[in-house]
Amino acid sequence: xxxxxxxxxxxxxxxxxxxxxxxxxxxxxxxxxxxxxxxxxxxxxxxxxxxxxxxxxxxxxxxxxxxxxxxxxxxxxxxxxxxxxxxxxxxxxxxxxxxxxxxxxxxxxxxxxxxxxxxxxxxxxxxxxxxxxxxxxxxxxxxxxxxxxxxxxxxxxxxxxxxxxxxxxxxxxxxxxxxxxxxxxxxxxxxxxxxxxxxxxxxxxxxxxxxxxxxxxxxxxxxxxxxxxxxxxxxxxxxxxxxxxxxxxxxxxxxxxxxxxxxxxxxxxxxxxxxxxxxxxxxxxxxxxxxxxxxxxxxxxxxxxxxxxxxxxxxxxxxxxxxxxxxxxxxxxxxxxxxxxxxxxxxxxxxxxxxxxxxxxxxxxxxxxxxxxxxxxxxxxxxxxxxxxxxxxxxxxxxxxxxxxx
Numbered sequence: 337x338x339x340x341x342x343x344x345x346x347x348x349x350x351x352x353x354x355x356x357x358x359x360x361x362x363x364x365x366x367x368x369x370x371x372x373x374x375x376x377x378x379x380x381x382x383x384x385x386x387x388x389x390x391x392x393x394x395x396x397x398x399x400x401x402x403x404x405x406x407x408x409x410x411x412x413x414x415x416x417x418x419x420x421x422x423x424x425x426x427x428x429x430x431x432x433x434x435x436x437x438x439x440x441x442x443x444x445x446x447x448x449x450x451x452x453x454x455x456x457x458x459x460x461x462x463x464x465x466x467x468x469x470x471x472x473x474x475x476x477x478x479x480x481x482x483x484x485x486x487x488x489x490x491x492x493x494x495x496x497x498x499x500x501x502x503x504x505x506x507x508x509x510x511x512x513x514x515x516x517x518x519x520x521x522x523x524x525x526x527x528x529x530x531x532x533x534x535x536x537x538x539x540x541x542x543x544x545x546x547x548x549x550x551x552x553x554x555x556x557x558x559x560x561x562x563x564x565x566x567x568x569x570x571x572x573x574x575x576x577x578x579x580x581x582x583x584x585x586x587x588x589x590x591x592x593x594x595x596x597x598x599x600x601x602x603x604x605x606x607x608x609x610x611x612x613x614x615x616x617x618x619x620x621x622x623x624x625x626x627x628x629x630x631x632x633x634x635x636x637x638x639x640x641x642x643x644x645x646x647x648x649x650x651x652x653x654x655x656x657x658x659x660x661x662x663x664x665x666x667x668x669x670x671x672x673x674x675x676x677x678x679x680x681x682x683x684x685x686x687x688x689x690x691x692x693x694x695x696x697x698x699x700x701x702x703x704x705x706x707x708x709x710x711x712x713x714x715x716x717x718x719x720x721x722x723x724x725x726x727x728x729x730x731x732x733x734x735x736x737x738x739x740x741x742x
Contacts, residue, residue, distance in 0.1 A: 356383060356465070356467040356468025356469075357380060357381065357382045357383070357460060357462055357465045357466070357467070357468040357469065357470055358380065358381045358468055358469050359378065359379075359380040359458060359459070359460045359469055359470055359471055359472045360378075360379055360380070360469075360472050361376070361377060361378055361379075361458060361472040361473065361474045362377055363474055364474055364475065365474060365475040365476075365477060366474055366475070366476050366477065367477045367479055368448060368476070368477075368478060368479065369478075369479045369480075369560070370448060370449055370450065370478050370479065370480045370509075371447055371448065371449075372447075372448055373444070373445070373446045373447065373448075374444070374445050374448060374476075375433065375442050375443070375444050375445075376442065376443045376444075376445070376456055376458075376474060376476065377442050378396075378440075378441045378442055378443065378458035378472065379439050379440055379441070380439045380441065380460040381439055382439075382462050382465050383465060384462070384464060384465050386436055386437055386462075387437070389462050389463065389464070389465070390463050390464075391414065391415060391416070391462075391463060392414075392415035392416075392436050392460070392461070392462050393412065393413070393414055393415075393460070393461040393462075394412070394413040394415075394432070394434065394436075394441045394458070394459070394460050394461075395409065395411070395412045395413075395458075395459045395460075395461070396409075396410040396411050396430075396432070396441075396443045396456060396457070396458055396459075397409050397410060397456070397457045397459065398410055398454045398455075398456055398457075399454065399455040399456070399457055399473065400454075401454065401455065408423070408425070409423055410422070410423060410426050410430055410443070410456075411423065411426065411430060411432060411443075413432050413434055413441070415436045420432055429445065429446045429447060430443065430444065430445055430446075431444045432444070441458060441460065443456065443458070448476070448478050449478065450478055450480060450507065450509055452476055452478050453476065453477060453478050453509060454475075454476060455473050455474070455475045455476070456473060456474060456475075456476055457471055457472070457473040458471065458472050458473070459471040477509065477510065478509050479509055479510070479558075479559070479560050480507055480508055480509040480560070481508065481558070481560040481561045481563070482505040482507070482508035482512040482556040482557065482558055482560075482561070482562065482563045483505045483506045483507045483508065483556075483563065484505070484563045484564075484565060485503045485504055485505045485514070485537070485554055485556040485563060485564070485565045486503070486504055486505075486506075486565060487501065487502070487503050487552070487554050487565040487566060487567045488501070488502045488567075489501060489567060489569065490502060493544065493569060493570060493571050493572065494544075494571065494572060494573065494574050495544065495545055495546070495571060495572075495573055495574065496543055496544070496545075497543075497544055498540070498541065498542050498543065498544070499540075499541050499544060500538055500539065500540050500541070501516065501538070501539040501541070501552055501554070501567070501569070502537060502538050502539075503516070503537040503538075503539075503554035503556065503565060504537055505556040505563065508556065508558050509558070510558050510559065511558070512556040512557055512558045512562075513556075513557055513558070514534075514536065514537030514554060514555065514556055514557075515534065515554070515555050515557070516528070516534050516539040516552060516553070516554050517552070517553045517554075517555070518550050518551070518552055518553075519550065519551045519552075519553065520550060520551070521551075523551075526550060529541060529542075529544075529547065529548050531543075537554065537556070539552070539554075544571050545571060546571055548569065548571050549569055549570050549571045550568075550569060551566065551567075551568055551569075552566060552567055552568075552569055553565075553566045554566070
């Protein structure tokens, strides 16, 4: 009984396959490098005679890998009119290598890119031969070497902190895998600190210390090749945080500017105060003290007599102004007046000393002139004496002089 049931089951399966179409692709996955020109093979068989078929329609479709994305038709071929319709996104880079009578419908793609990382379906439709397997698909994997990854430190590299080291390549197909390695100053591998985790290019470091410092290398790798990036981790105490350096420099510069402004203001105030003091003491810029010239023809006395009233009036006014001042101001004024009198007295002393030296110089000059005149007279006397010595002696036989007046 069981053998009879098996026989009828096999017979039904054979009868069902009669007149069924079969579309196949040799592989379920194809791998090519980015930029290559490729061919995705597709073949079909039909139980009916293709020459008697009314039409044959061959369609290539890029199947969506995500749920919310629609499938994209690449091209459609119509036999026997032998017309091919290519959709705009693929125009200029796809073609169909077709031979309907021999059951060939290969798709050619040029300059493939990461956008072609999809599943491609070959579908053949023949009227009166719709049973069987009308479509076949294969996955296209575009191989791209990993780009140079970027290494970053996320967190503050201070004692006791938790930080992460990230590593990521912008592109790579198949998706690259990441691994971290730590090296010392001698470029020798060093084990990772305890409780360290390394997952998907993120290295997590916990409760870091000085021993965590080092040279970290990240490797991004797929079946084509690999790329690396590195960084130097220097863990410091909180007081040596590099991030606070700009703020510290800014504070120092601001303090220096403020100090310079204070010095300038103090200098201006002191200069103004000195000018006010000189004005109160009657000393103005450009004025100098001179000795009073001797009176000529009693003019000074007349001026004194004529200005007596004005002098007395000014004295009275000065006295009234002084009385209006408070005691501290009066003492300050008296002190400045006393200082002025001391300077005046010192000037008079130097003037008298100068006059004494001048008088002494005049006396020495007069004595010198007297000595010169004396020496000149002495030289004249010596000249006459020499002339008398050179005169020849008077002979003894010379008669005596007679006086004829006797």
